[in-house]
Amino acid sequence: MAEILANGVRLHVQRIPPSRRTAGDAPTVVMLHGMIMDNISAFYFGLGNCLAAAGCDVICYDLRGHGRSERTRDGYTMAESIADLRGLLDALGVDRPVHLVGNSYGATLALAFGLDHADQVESLTLIEPPFLVDGLGEEMARSLEQLLAAMSDQEVEQWLADGAGRAIGRSMRAARALLRETTIGQDMLAIPSFPPARLAGLNVPVLAVYGANSEIVNQAESLVGLMPDCTLTILEHTTHMVLREAADYLRDLMRWWLFRRREEMPQRRAGARFVTPDWVRQMVPPPGLNSARRGNDTVPSPNRA
Amino acid sequence: MTSSNASTVGHRPAATTGRDELERRTTVELADILRDIIGEDYLAGVDITVDTTFNADLELESIEFVSLVARLRERFGSGVDFASFLAEMDVDDVIGLTVGDLVQFIADSVDAQGAPAHTTGS
Numbered sequence: 176m177a178e179i180l181a182n183g184v185r186l187h188v189q190r191i192p193p194s195r196r197t198a199g200d201a202p203t204v205v206m207l208h209g210m211i212m213d214n215i216s217a218f219y220f221g222l223g224n225c226l227a228a229a230g231c232d233v234i235c236y237d238l239r240g241h242g243r244s245e246r247t248r249d250g251y252t253m254a255e256s257i258a259d260l261r262g263l264l265d266a267l268g269v270d271r272p273v274h275l276v277g278n279s280y281g282a283t284l285a286l287a288f289g290l291d292h293a294d295q296v297e298s299l300t301l302i303e304p305p306f307l308v309d310g311l312g313e314e315m316a317r318s319l320e321q322l323l324a325a326m327s328d329q330e331v332e333q334w335l336a337d338g339a340g341r342a343i344g345r346s347m348r349a350a351r352a353l354l355r356e357t358t359i360g361q362d363m364l365a366i367p368s369f370p371p372a373r374l375a376g377l378n379v380p381v382l383a384v385y386g387a388n389s390e391i392v393n394q395a396e397s398l399v400g401l402m403p404d405c406t407l408t409i410l411e412h413t414t415h416m417v418l419r420e421a422a423d424y425l426r427d428l429m430r431w432w433l434f435r436r437r438e439e440m441p442q443r444r445a446g447a448r449f450v451t452p453d454w455v456r457q458m459v460p461p462p463g464l465n466s467a468r469r470g471n472d473t474v475p476s477p478n479r480a
Numbered sequence: 481m482t483s484s485n486a487s488t489v490g491h492r493p494a495a496t497t498g499r500d501e502l503e504r505r506t507t508v509e510l511a512d513i514l515r516d517i518i519g520e521d522y523l524a525g526v527d528i529t530v531d532t533t534f535n536a537d538l539e540l541e542s543i544e545f546v547s548l549v550a551r552l553r554e555r556f557g558s559g560v561d562f563a564s565f566l567a568e569m570d571v572d573d574v575i576g577l578t579v580g581d582l583v584q585f586i587a588d589s590v591d592a593q594g595a596p597a598h599t600t601g602s
Binding site: 214219242 | 539543547571574
């Protein structure tokens with residue numbers, strides 16, 4: 176079942192069945208990853224197995240052009256992304272409303288899908304959604320341009336040529352191919368903004384999660400203010416990479432959201448924050464810092480203390 | 481890494497012959513699947529053992545680990561609860577496992593079922 180044809184594109188899908196029974200039908204949770212340097216694995220390992228172990232029917236897939244899914248030349252508009260997801264659910268025979276969980280662009284996609292197909296959505300969890308009432312497409316396209324420029328830097332070329340490592344090298348080359356050989360940039364530019372009137376009519380519970388140190392955290396207030404049923408949590412000491420930086424808390428949060436929402440929202444455990452090493456505070460790098468970055472064990476890691 | 485099922489190879493008292501054989505054959509199967517996923521070209525000359533690490537030794541991409549788990553789910557069915565094994569692990573925890581960690585978990589699950597997971601004579 177790893178590959179499914181949906182909306183005319185081959186999508187790599189992994190469905191994790193619930194490993195325990197819960198009262199009532201198992202909630203179906205569909206996870207939507209972020210753009211370019213992301214794929215199925217972040218959600219599959221970050222939340223997917225956990226929610227299947229908690230009793231959910233979990234569906235993860237690689238978005239068009241990402242991971243193991245087909246890299247078509249075009250078809251990266253929001254409308255096509257929505258059609259891909261709709262086609263995927265049809266192909267899998269999912270005929271009940273689903274809980275959508277999205278990260279970054281995947282969260283924007285989840286919201287857009289929810290607006291178009293509210294009757295097919297049980298809830299939305301939006302992790303770090305880029306959200307603007309005006310100019311969303313321009314902002315998304317600009318961030319892709321910056322990413323491509325950074326990846327095309329001569330030093331990066333040299334680093335890849337010198338053996339950046341099999342895993343990083345492959346994911347970097349795939350990301351560059353997606354940016355250079357497809358219409359994803361133009362398609363992002365064409366992403367429509369979210370009309371406030373439609374958001375006001377969204378009759379679906381929404382959980383929004385932002386990192387306090389994210390460059391887009393200032394978009395949270397506008398998002399929450401426009402939707403009638405939105406719960407917002409902003410996590411201290413995390414960035415746009417909150418899914419990776421606070422996966423343990425997000426697992427607790429999602430179990431609460433899906434199974435115990437009438438109870439109080441779980442608090443992030445004390446001590447979960449990133450501990451800044453002393454040498455960073457004192458601004459005196461240890462002598463072996465660079466060799467430690469290459470994987471040698473000459474400098475004690477604060478995490479191992 | 482905090483999985484109640486996670487354990488480490490190499491710290492057990494002498495196991496029974498049946499258990500040793502189960503782990504040996506599971507290691508062979510796992511190595512075959514890994515060669516299929518990663519490709520023989522890259523793995524030429526690499527001996528996959530219980531001590532092999534997925535990140536440092538095999539440079540396994542996280543998406544390849546997704547494929548690995550999917551193949552193992554197909555192979556062992558619902559009797560081996562990979563979701564619970566992986567539930568509290570982050571991506572880095574998963575990639576940081578050794579082949580032996582995974583073999584141990586599978587063997588524990590198969591033992592707990594009390595049914596042979598491997599047919600004889602293959």
